[in-house]
Amino acid sequence: MTAAEPRRGGRPTRLAALLFALAAATRLAGQTVDTILVENANIFEERDRRSVARWANALHVTTSPWVIRRTILLRADAPYDSARAVESARALRELGVFRRVAIDTLRVDGRLGVRVRTADGWSTRPSFRFSATDGDATWALGARESNFLGTAISLGIQYRRTPDHGGLELDFLNPHFLARNTIIGLGYRDYTDGRRTEWVGGKPFRETVAPWALETWGEDGRERMLVFREGVLASTQRRYRTVVGVRGGFALTATTRNVVRLWGSLLWRREDYAPDTVSAIPGRSLFLSAGGGLEAVHVRLRVVEQFDSYARSEDIDLSQVLRVGVWAAPSAWGYPGDRAGVGPTFAGQLSTVWHRGFGVLRARGSGVFTGAGLDSGRIEAAATVASQFLPRQTVVLHLEGGAAENPVPGGEYDLWETRRGPRLFGAHVFTGTRRAWAVLEDRIVVADDWLGLMGVGLAPFAEWGGAWYAADPRRLAGNAGLALRIGPTRSARASTVEIAGGWRFGTGWEAKRWALAIRTAFRFVDLDP
Numbered sequence: 001m002t003a004a005e006p007r008r009g010g011r012p013t014r015l016a017a018l019l020f021a022l023a024a025a026t027r028l029a030g031q032t033v034d035t036i037l038v039e040n041a042n043i044f045e046e047r048d049r050r051s052v053a054r055w056a057n058a059l060h061v062t063t064s065p066w067v068i069r070r071t072i073l074l075r076a077d078a079p080y081d082s083a084r085a086v087e088s089a090r091a092l093r094e095l096g097v098f099r100r101v102a103i104d105t106l107r108v109d110g111r112l113g114v115r116v117r118t119a120d121g122w123s124t125r126p127s128f129r130f131s132a133t134d135g136d137a138t139w140a141l142g143a144r145e146s147n148f149l150g151t152a153i154s155l156g157i158q159y160r161r162t163p164d165h166g167g168l169e170l171d172f173l174n175p176h177f178l179a180r181n182t183i184i185g186l187g188y189r190d191y192t193d194g195r196r197t198e199w200v201g202g203k204p205f206r207e208t209v210a211p212w213a214l215e216t217w218g219e220d221g222r223e224r225m226l227v228f229r230e231g232v233l234a235s236t237q238r239r240y241r242t243v244v245g246v247r248g249g250f251a252l253t254a255t256t257r258n259v260v261r262l263w264g265s266l267l268w269r270r271e272d273y274a275p276d277t278v279s280a281i282p283g284r285s286l287f288l289s290a291g292g293g294l295e296a297v298h299v300r301l302r303v304v305e306q307f308d309s310y311a312r313s314e315d316i317d318l319s320q321v322l323r324v325g326v327w328a329a330p331s332a333w334g335y336p337g338d339r340a341g342v343g344p345t346f347a348g349q350l351s352t353v354w355h356r357g358f359g360v361l362r363a364r365g366s367g368v369f370t371g372a373g374l375d376s377g378r379i380e381a382a383a384t385v386a387s388q389f390l391p392r393q394t395v396v397l398h399l400e401g402g403a404a405e406n407p408v409p410g411g412e413y414d415l416w417e418t419r420r421g422p423r424l425f426g427a428h429v430f431t432g433t434r435r436a437w438a439v440l441e442d443r444i445v446v447a448d449d450w451l452g453l454m455g456v457g458l459a460p461f462a463e464w465g466g467a468w469y470a471a472d473p474r475r476l477a478g479n480a481g482l483a484l485r486i487g488p489t490r491s492a493r494a495s496t497v498e499i500a501g502g503w504r505f506g507t508g509w510e511a512k513r514w515a516l517a518i519r520t521a522f523r524f525v526d527l528d529p
Contacts (some may be wrong), residue, residue: 011407023466031080034111038127043099045491048452056490057272061150062120063097070180071095071152072103073207074114079106080105083256085114087208088493090301090315092116095175096154097123097492099312121492123147131519136416136427138162146492152176163427164226167191181206194223194238204439205249208256208299214248224276225410226244228428230475236276244268249295259298263325264292273409288333291345293325300351302358307386308523309494310455310487311448318351318360318389329368341370343377360525367405376406384524392445398524399437403470413467417524422463424479424504424515429465432475439466439522449489457485459498459521464506477506485521496521 028462044053044058059349072088075081085103092101099121123146130139142158156171170188177184187198202215220242227235249263267289274282298320303313324346331340347364362384367377382400389395400420402413415430417422421437422430441461448455464478487495498521504513 010326014105023198031076031112033076033078033080033114035108035113036069036074037106037113037115038068039115039117040065041067041100041117042456043120044452046284050452054454056384058120060120060124061124063147063152064150065117067095067150067152067176068092068116068118070176072116073209075435077267080112081256083300084209086301088116090303091206092118093313093315095152097121097152099490099492101313120147122488122490125491125493131517133416133424133426133517133519136163139516140169144171163308165191165193165224165393167195176203179203181210189221191223194221195510196221196223202248205261208297209254210251211254212250213249216244216246216248218242218244227271227409227412228414228431229469229472230431231426231429233243233428235409237273238276238280238282239408239410240272240274240282242270254305259295259297259299261297262292263295263323264290266290271408286334287329288336289327289329291325291327293323294332295321295323295347297321300353302353304388306388306392306443306445306448308521309496310445310457311489312494314494316358318353318358320351321347321349323347327366327368327526336369338372339368341368341375342367357385358435359383359385374405378402378404378407384496392448394443396439396441396524398441399438402434404433407433412469415465415467421465421467422479422504423461423517423519423522424481424498424502425477430465430477432468432472433470434474435465435467436476437463439463439465441522443485453488453490455485455487455489458499459483459485461500461502466506477504479504479515482520483521489520 017441026380036205040063042057042062044057062095071091073084073091074088088102089103092098094395097120098118100119103405104115106115113441126143130137138161140158142156144154144156146154148155152175154171154173158169158355160167160169168190173183175183175253182203184201185199189196196219198219200215200217201471203213204215205213217333221239225237225239226233245265245267247265249261251259251261253260262503269287270285272282272285274280300318300320302316302318305313307314327343327345329335329336329340342425343366345366349360349362351358363381365377365379368375380400380402382398385397387395404411404413412433413435414428415425415435439461441459444457444458446456450456460482462478462480464476466474466476468475479502481500483498487497500516503518504515
């Protein structure tokens, strides 16, 4: 599914172009790459003499060539692989610093060369973000640099305010820490009702043919957990949580088309809850659990345009995936006798593609079984069908749902926080241990790159969904309306903001049926179900 139309009038058709590309890839397969050429452009083209273009180019530090060379999977003096070229372009886009990426081949004095052409996006973003629905406003003021001094290192600082709390948020991410494909990420949250520190580091599976991966991750926090029922605060508790985990795996088979991996994880955890009072003294419970299993992937990657953003290529992973495993939480490792047990875990994805469209079905679940039966668990599923058959339009039908048994306080579904429900309802209207959501949306492109700065579109939509507790009646409602979608085209990060207005029906609102919402637009496929 791309934005390109078939060519006519004596020019190559899409089929002919595809056959030509396949033939070219076949001829190049196995040939040794002599050199890799890197061409990186600034935010605006040099011929653009507008003041905004000159100032943006002058203030921006372009990405260093070593970042590009370290990210791509092709190497000089190694055989050329077209699949790795495609995956290299995807890896460059995932850095979040480029607005355009292209990789092709050329001959230099009879020798095979690989040319990598990129164009930077504006990476320094002093920002004021605001979203509001039904008078429940969330805003953030801060700045983020996603390409610090041209190194693809991301730094962020912001003050964020929600109806529940406010506080300072700090983030750091280095995707090339010490060595290629080795990452380190740090995060700190200092809220009015608690704090949390997060970290991750190591070598993940960032490429299809990676032989192994090993990471450590964790968090440490003292936070107030809020439980809502039908939009009303029902209870609060203090959570004391410290987690240190190690995860990794190795590939039994790893090609550009098929992957089979063994995975394993070890988790040390302290998690206690106490009344939300100054005098409350929390307990100190320590647990250790371990898990392992098998993952099989049939790789299917898709490049689309005008789906979630404007004037750029977007990657969608439509791979066929099956992941199964089991976790052990024995009493000898700190779990009380009535909570000790074993638990299965699974995740899967199936997809199909057609001309200018695709469909994907995802599911995942996990649980812990003790001698008395199911102690806790969660199962979720989602289905998405997207079509760009009509010119400059993307029609999306999305369905998803989930169920949780015995979640920890604060672990209930809250569709306002997860943003996976009807968009015209306020904070905490839909909460519970069951959830459902269905949405039909037509994203119409009005201007893909208006003034060379932004894309503009419209999106009529209709939704139905909600969340409720298992012991309560189902709490469902819907809305239908029209959204104005605006997204920057010169930014390093593809993001779209929508101003949506419409009519609410069913149950779940206070008084008014007409409502307006300002928020970041949904990304249906990028998020887990």
